[in-house]
Amino acid sequence: MGKTTHFGYKQVDVEKKQSLVKGVFDSVAGKYDLMNDVMSLGVHRLWKNYTIASSNVSNGDQVLDIAGGTGDLTIRYRKKVGSTGKVILSDINNSMLYEGRKNLLNHGVIDVDFVQANAESLPFKDNTFDCVSIAFGLRNVTDKDAALKQMCRVLKKGGTLLILEFSKVENQMLEKAYDFYSFNLIPKFGDFFANDEDSYQYLAESIRKHPNQETLKTMVLDAGFEFCEYHNLTGGIVALHKAIKA
Amino acid sequence: MFRLAIEKTLNHMINANNIDIEHIDNKIISLKVEEIDLSLFFLCMNSRVFVLDKPQNKKIDVSIVMNKAAFLSMLKGSTIEELIEGEEIEINGNIKTAQQLADLLVSSSIDIEDLISQYTGDIVAHQLGRAFRQLKEGSLKNDGSIINNLKDEITTALIAPSRSRFFKRRVSK
Numbered sequence: 001m002g003k004t005t006h007f008g009y010k011q012v013d014v015e016k017k018q019s020l021v022k023g024v025f026d027s028v029a030g031k032y033d034l035m036n037d038v039m040s041l042g043v044h045r046l047w048k049n050y051t052i053a054s055s056n057v058s059n060g061d062q063v064l065d066i067a068g069g070t071g072d073l074t075i076r077y078r079k080k081v082g083s084t085g086k087v088i089l090s091d092i093n094n095s096m097l098y099e100g101r102k103n104l105l106n107h108g109v110i111d112v113d114f115v116q117a118n119a120e121s122l123p124f125k126d127n128t129f130d131c132v133s134i135a136f137g138l139r140n141v142t143d144k145d146a147a148l149k150q151m152c153r154v155l156k157k158g159g160t161l162l163i164l165e166f167s168k169v170e171n172q173m174l175e176k177a178y179d180f181y182s183f184n185l186i187p188k189f190g191d192f193f194a195n196d197e198d199s200y201q202y203l204a205e206s207i208r209k210h211p212n213q214e215t216l217k218t219m220v221l222d223a224g225f226e227f228c229e230y231h232n233l234t235g236g237i238v239a240l241h242k243a244i245k246a
Numbered sequence: 247m248f249r250l251a252i253e254k255t256l257n258h259m260i261n262a263n264n265i266d267i268e269h270i271d272n273k274i275i276s277l278k279v280e281e282i283d284l285s286l287f288f289l290c291m292n293s294r295v296f297v298l299d300k301p302q303n304k305k306i307d308v309s310i311v312m313n314k315a316a317f318l319s320m321l322k323g324s325t326i327e328e329l330i331e332g333e334e335i336e337i338n339g340n341i342k343t344a345q346q347l348a349d350l351l352v353s354s355s356i357d358i359e360d361l362i363s364q365y366t367g368d369i370v371a372h373q374l375g376r377a378f379r380q381l382k383e384g385s386l387k388n389d390g391s392i393i394n395n396l397k398d399e400i401t402t403a404l405i406a407p408s409r410s411r412f413f414k415r416r417v418s419k
Contacts, residue, residue: 158292227298
């Protein structure tokens with residue numbers, strides 16, 4: 001085995017991680033929104049609202065929603081950029097893009113571009129976007145540093161990067177309850193609602209392997225951003241990192 | 247949340263009124279209000295304002311320090327020069343830049359509840375609006391607590407709306 005990386009708690013060959021993650025998302029795509037509601041008890045909508053509120057996206061802006069999946073952030077961005085703005089929903093996974101396209105059509109949103117792309121090598125010119133966001137996607141990226149550099153590259157000067165991701169719970173009591181919930185209940189929910197326990201076991205594990213708030217902040221600054229701050233939501237279960245390219 | 251509210255409102259004002267902020271582009275302005283432990287850093291870039299918690303080792307172009315009374319007075323329309331004359335404010339850097347920020351802040355507070363509600367939902371907006379009005383009307387009696395109370399209220403509203411007082415009131419009707 002050559003260079004390895006983590007896939008949940010397993011160590012796998014770096015080149016294999018992408019296909020393993022693809023397998024997870026191919027499996028969960030059809031039930032993705034339902035499972036988000038079940039697992040977070042609907043709170044993911046508030047986390048996303050907070051992300052949108054933090055974005056400063058306005059009329060005429062160019063927005064890239066990486067790992068946009070079923071498009072719930074894209075729908076919100078589309079409303080904010082108006083007819084002169086542009087929103088691109090990108091995802092590495094074809095099944096998720098398919099679900100996203102379906103979801104956007106169901107919401108009457110048609111003026112969005114869909115791009116199947118790897119966050120580690122974004123197919124966009126330098127200094128293109130006013131805002132780049134990635135919600136619950138970064139932890140699945142194999143080379144996070146490369147992805148963050150790409151995000152910095154495609155942002156305009158003064159552009160905003162938003163990373164909404166599971167993070168490190170601040171309170172020990174909450175952490176214990178959250179661990180119990182993550183490892184005992186979430187896989188069962190996955191089995192019951194999506195007939196897929198393994199993918200949701202991976203979800204719980206991948207969250208624990210993701211860098212904590214401060215580490216991610218350092219990674220963002222190292223990628224070329226001048227400013228980065230984070231805000232913990234629901235006690236740090238989720239954190240929103242907001243960075244500015246100067 | 248307080249920073250976010252200010253940032254959103256300023257940017258809304260800039261967009262809605264096509265305010266040109268090029269003259270303060272790429273500048274970091276620090277605003278510190280003593281007594282209520284309010285410390286904000288404003289960064290202007292890409293035709294928008296970012297309100298930061300810390301300047302992150304970057305050079306501050308203009309530093310403004312004032313007391314609570316001066317802050318309230320500024321929100322009610324007093325100019326920076328008037329505050330300087332009254333020795334209620336300390337400025338390090340370009341006074342014109344400080345005045346431009348003050349003008350933005352004053353204009354942004356006019357309809358804060360209405361403006362914020364467009365972005366964050368009514369529960370959050372109501373609580374932010376109420377707190378901001380308290381601040382503007384000078385009804386802040388419990389020194390130092392407003393920002394923390396505001397943070398608590400908004401966090402509660404954000405992550406557990408059913409527990410917010412405002413939500414309960416609406417349900418009970």
